[in-house]
Amino acid sequence: MLYAYLSVLALTLALGVLGHRHEHVRHRAVLQGAWQQLAPLLIRLPIALIAASFLGELIPQALFGRWLGENSGFIGILIASVLGGVLPGGPVVAFPLILVFERAGVGVPQLIALLTGWSCVALHRTLAFELPTLGWPFVWRRWLVSMILVPMAGLIALAWL
Incomplete structure (x- = not known):
């Protein structure tokens, strides 16, 4: 930092x-x-940091460890990829939530997949901005590429870290 x-x-x-x-x-x-x-x-x-901290206290850490912890492997990377893609909001919302996930025991490869999914897929931004502007043919192609790249980022992190 x-x-x-x-x-x-x-x-x-x-x-x-x-x-x-x-x-x-x-x-x-x-x-x-x-x-x-x-x-x-x-x-x-x-406000976002305080809300994310409350959220971190409300969600059981065992849930994070089982589904997204270091030992969750490829399945955890896939879950994190999807979760990142549907994670709403901009950086003010997403990064405090990602900090909560990190403190709750989410593995580094899973965090990388989650953040990459939020950056590359971003369902809320796609529906609000990209789809009306660029249309389905482009969005579909970009999503196909992103759906491969997002878990790949987590797998690369899993292999290297």
């Missing part, structure tokens, strides 16, 4: 220096845009 933070900080500083060298970049407008994106997260993220 520290490395990710330091990487983003270094990138931000580098972009700030580059922006400072160009006179058409307005720093005040950049900071206002950043604040407009950050402000809603300051409200949503703590």
